Amino acid sequence: xxxxxxxxxxxxxxxxxxxxxxxxxxxxxxxxxxxxxxxxxxxxxxxxxxxxxxxxxxxxxxxxxxxxxxxxxxxxxxxxxxxxxxxxxxxxxxxxxxxxxxxxxxxxxxxxxxxxxxxxxxxxxxxxxxxxxxxxxxxxxxxxxxxxxxxxxxxxxxxxxxxxxxxxxxxxxxxxxxxxxxxxxxxxxxxxxxxxxxxxxxxxxxxxxxxxxxxxxxxxxxxxxxxxxxxxxxxxxxxxxxxxxxxxxxxxxxxxxxxxxxxxxxxxxxxxxxxxxxxxxxxxxxxxxxxxxxxxxxxxxxxxxxxxxxxxxxxxxxxxxxxxxxxxxxxxxxxxxxxxxxxxxxxxxxxxxxxxxxxxxxxxxxxxxxxxxxxxxxxxxxxxxxxxxxxxxxxxxxxxxxxxxx
Amino acid sequence: xxxxxxxxxxxxxxxxxxxxxxxxxxxxxxxxxxxxxxxxxxxxxxxxxxxxxxxxxxxxxxxxxxxxxxxxxxxxxxxxxxxxxxxxxxxxxxxxxxxxxxxxxxxxxxxxxxxxxxxxxxxxxxxxxxxxxxxxxxxxxxxxxxxxxxxxxxxxxxxxxxxxxxxxxxxxxxxxxxxxxxxx
Numbered sequence: 001x002x003x004x005x006x007x008x009x010x011x012x013x014x015x016x017x018x019x020x021x022x023x024x025x026x027x028x029x030x031x032x033x034x035x036x037x038x039x040x041x042x043x044x045x046x047x048x049x050x051x052x053x054x055x056x057x058x059x060x061x062x063x064x065x066x067x068x069x070x071x072x073x074x075x076x077x078x079x080x081x082x083x084x085x086x087x088x089x090x091x092x093x094x095x096x097x098x099x100x101x102x103x104x105x106x107x108x109x110x111x112x113x114x115x116x117x118x119x120x121x122x123x124x125x126x127x128x129x130x131x132x133x134x135x136x137x138x139x140x141x142x143x144x145x146x147x148x149x150x151x152x153x154x155x156x157x158x159x160x161x162x163x164x165x166x167x168x169x170x171x172x173x174x175x176x177x178x179x180x181x182x183x184x185x186x187x188x189x190x191x192x193x194x195x196x197x198x199x200x201x202x203x204x205x206x207x208x209x210x211x212x213x214x215x216x217x218x219x220x221x222x223x224x225x226x227x228x229x230x231x232x233x234x235x236x237x238x239x240x241x242x243x244x245x246x247x248x249x250x251x252x253x254x255x256x257x258x259x260x261x262x263x264x265x266x267x268x269x270x271x272x273x274x275x276x277x278x279x280x281x282x283x284x285x286x287x288x289x290x291x292x293x294x295x296x297x298x299x300x301x302x303x304x305x306x307x308x309x310x311x312x313x314x315x316x317x318x319x320x321x322x323x324x325x326x327x328x329x330x331x332x333x334x335x336x337x338x339x340x341x342x343x344x345x346x347x348x349x350x351x352x353x354x355x356x357x358x359x360x361x362x363x364x365x366x367x368x369x370x371x372x373x374x375x376x377x378x379x380x381x382x383x384x385x386x387x388x389x390x391x392x393x394x395x396x397x398x399x400x401x402x403x404x405x406x
Numbered sequence: 407x408x409x410x411x412x413x414x415x416x417x418x419x420x421x422x423x424x425x426x427x428x429x430x431x432x433x434x435x436x437x438x439x440x441x442x443x444x445x446x447x448x449x450x451x452x453x454x455x456x457x458x459x460x461x462x463x464x465x466x467x468x469x470x471x472x473x474x475x476x477x478x479x480x481x482x483x484x485x486x487x488x489x490x491x492x493x494x495x496x497x498x499x500x501x502x503x504x505x506x507x508x509x510x511x512x513x514x515x516x517x518x519x520x521x522x523x524x525x526x527x528x529x530x531x532x533x534x535x536x537x538x539x540x541x542x543x544x545x546x547x548x549x550x551x552x553x554x555x556x557x558x559x560x561x562x563x564x565x566x567x568x569x570x571x572x573x574x575x576x577x578x579x580x581x582x583x584x585x586x587x588x589x590x
Contacts, residue, residue, distance in 0.1 A: 174447045175450075294454050
């Protein structure tokens with residue numbers, strides 16, 4: 001027996017479109033334009049899932065959701081709306097919404113989420129109301145779960161939530177923090193999140209030093225110069241520290257003794273070490289000595305591997321894609337969702353974040369190529385006055401962020 | 407068979423035990439909400455300064471936190487271990503220690519990990535410690551003794567006096583042994 005979806009949208013055209021979409025996916029559909037009629041139907045009939053607009057006559061989406069949750073809390077509810085701000089999305093999440101989809105609608109994402117909720121309802125009838133939120137509300141979910149901004153992970157797993165909270169707790173560490181993550185970890189993004197935790201990020205200076213840029217003779221001078229220019233605190237991030245030369249490690253070993261000189265009147269210089277092996281291993285291998293072991297060990301935090309947080313991966317991938325192309329282009333490319341799901345089928349991610357990043361870049365390039373081909377074959381309409389013109393491929397590419405920052 | 411655990415002072419193994427015991431203990435205090443991160447960092451800095459010069463009995467984060475920095479209340483630490491971890495408190499002053507009979511152990515290990523095996527019953531060792539929250543300490547002793555271990559918590563003063571008493575008893579015992587060997 002097909003599962004029943006109830007659609008509520010006062011826009012007759014969009015209502016009809018949704019009806020067709022779900023009917024073609026073999027669902028039994030009941031559609032209403034008046035939310036009050038829909039409520040009466042829900043009270044008297046069996047419904048497996050509700051898809052509703054936010055802006056409607058007589059009842060807005062939030063009030064409508066509350067009424068449903070009061071009478072039939074077990075029915076999952078998806079919201080489709082032209083525009084919802086982050087505050088509203090957070091409120092809807094608190095009220096128990098199961099997914100928010102913004103227009104222009106990505107039909108494939110909507111159907112995928114519907115299928116997910118329907119399957120969950122069949123397997124665990126009691127848990128339908130607590131399913132994870134949709135990809136379109138990642139930012140809201142992360143903020144909601146943590147209470148502070150965090151972009152390194154979507155925080156849909158205990159491991160990633162614990163990791164984010166550990167970092168936040170250490171936001172004012174004074175001397176050293178060691179981040180231990182598998183090869184390919186996005187240490188820079190993680191440190192940028194830490195930068196964002198600061199009370200006044202503009203007054204904090206994060207200095208990223210890798211094997212090529214760490215010049216031991218100049219680091220102290222650089223720190224002092226930045227402090228003299230007005231920074232309240234300097235955080236030196238040693239990325240891929242295990243690749244450092246013996247001379248560079250010699251410099252790191254001098255840090256515990258040199259720290260007093262760098263801190264002078266206040267705690268103004270501190271250090272983040274990014275490594276792939278834990279401190280006990282580095283010590284056993286004699287890469288670090290006694291003092292550096294204790295210095296780095298004041299805070300040792302382990303970055304979760306991607307295969308520990310599969311739910312995060314899809315959302316991370318989407319965010320990565322959005323950093324490279326605009327949301328409109330992404331939403332208009334349903335093949336992205338399908339290809340992404342296919343690529344994310346339980347890989348082990350041996351190169352961790354770098355591998356995910358490469359995968360997404362490849363998919364985005366495919367989308368851009370497809371869009372280019374389509375634009376070459378389509379007739380060129382005369383742009384209307386004030387109409388939004390879409391970016392050409394070359395323009396979009398020129399707007400891409402520096403990949404080293406991702 | 408009694409364990410025979412000989413190790414000379416400040417071997418690499420002992421140095422590693424000192425470092426790991428103290429690092430994990432400090433981190434655990436922060437993790438369990440018994441210490442602020444800033445206080446831990448200060449303690450680690452001071453620990454580093456005295457790491458190679460201080461007496462073995464003085465090289466401990468616990469000692470620094472309680473006595474030098476005053477940032478940890480031992481009563482809170484004991485209460486946490488008894489209430490949350492479920493350990494019992496032992497008064498080592500009331501325990502009769504017997505060297506080289508039931509537990510034969512190099513006492514530098516005890517100083518390095520602030521842990522003392524004080525008795526043995528059936529096939530279980532009874533250990534008193536200040537560092538139960540340090541995972542390497544628990545693992546080290548469990549692997550070393552290779553028998554069931556029953557853990558007790560104790561105060562730093564009691565533990566220090568206990569190890570010192572055992573040191574004195576071992577010295578007496580060794581001198582008696584030497585005297586016996588010299589007799590015709």
